[in-house]
Amino acid sequence: xxxxxxxxxxxxxxxxxxxxxxxxxxxxxxxxxxxxxxxxxxxxxxxxxxxxxxxxxxxxxxxxxxxxxxxxxxxxxxxxxxxxxxxxxxxxxxxxxxxxxxxxxxxxxxxxxxxxx
Amino acid sequence: xxxxxxxxxxxxxxxxxxxxxxxxxxxxxxxxxxxxxxxxxxxxxxxxxxxxxxxxxxxxxxxxxxxxxxxxxxxxxxxxxxxxxxxxxxxxxxxxxxxxxxxxxxxxxx
Numbered sequence: 001x002x003x004x005x006x007x008x009x010x011x012x013x014x015x016x017x018x019x020x021x022x023x024x025x026x027x028x029x030x031x032x033x034x035x036x037x038x039x040x041x042x043x044x045x046x047x048x049x050x051x052x053x054x055x056x057x058x059x060x061x062x063x064x065x066x067x068x069x070x071x072x073x074x075x076x077x078x079x080x081x082x083x084x085x086x087x088x089x090x091x092x093x094x095x096x097x098x099x100x101x102x103x104x105x106x107x108x109x110x111x112x113x114x115x116x117x
Numbered sequence: 118x119x120x121x122x123x124x125x126x127x128x129x130x131x132x133x134x135x136x137x138x139x140x141x142x143x144x145x146x147x148x149x150x151x152x153x154x155x156x157x158x159x160x161x162x163x164x165x166x167x168x169x170x171x172x173x174x175x176x177x178x179x180x181x182x183x184x185x186x187x188x189x190x191x192x193x194x195x196x197x198x199x200x201x202x203x204x205x206x207x208x209x210x211x212x213x214x215x216x217x218x219x220x221x222x223x224x225x226x227x
Contacts, residue, residue, distance in 0.1 A: 032213050034214055034215070042219070042220075043217045043218065043220050044161070044217045045217075046215070046216060046217075049213065049214050091158075093161075095215075105163070105166070106151070106215055107163070108153075108160040108161050108162075110159070110160050111159070111160050113158075
């Protein structure tokens with residue numbers, strides 16, 4: 001299947017600092033990527049939809065100034081958690097849609113564990 | 118917006134038994150319904166999916182059924198094995214995005 005790569009897998013940062021997570025589609029062009037957050041033993045909660053060349057669409061309740069999303073190319077989307085706090089510690093996972101206009105198959109990156117201390 | 122309900126939250130079966138997980142969705146415009154298996158600390162893996170123009174799909178021991186009228190779909194796993202133990206998520210499309218159910222922790226004991 002299509003490959004989506006995410007980096008870093010693990011990151012620890014100090015409270016108040018910012019951290020960037022990258023999501024790459026390795027063997028296909030992804031006009032749309034998605035960012036999810038998953039707290040332990042909970043479901044995947046959609047944070048935002050990232051569209052190449054335009055502003056991301058954020059879900060209700062997600063602070064766009066805190067979670068900056070950039071989708072500058074067809075193979076790369078980044079999520080920057082700004083002024084991180086311990087409550088931002090979570091598993092962040094991206095996904096990309098593969099299959100063209102009518103295709104809806106979505107593949108996930110490996111995920112990034114963020115710990116804010 | 119789309120709301121996906123998933124039941125049960127936990128399911129314990131004996132090896133060889135069948136397991137059924139059910140989901141309902143709220144948005145009649147949803148047309149794609151995948152199921153993912155997630156092991157602890159890993160990415161969700163697509164195990165089977167179904168589109169709205171199909172009522173049933175089967176892949177070896179796994180099958181999914183869809184009832185668009187009732188807005189519910191189900192995952193059926195037959196002849197369960199210990200390696201089937203994981204968290205299973207259903208999802209429904211909302212435009213190009215996926216909205217997930219809360220997950221079902223399946224435990225298969227030998």
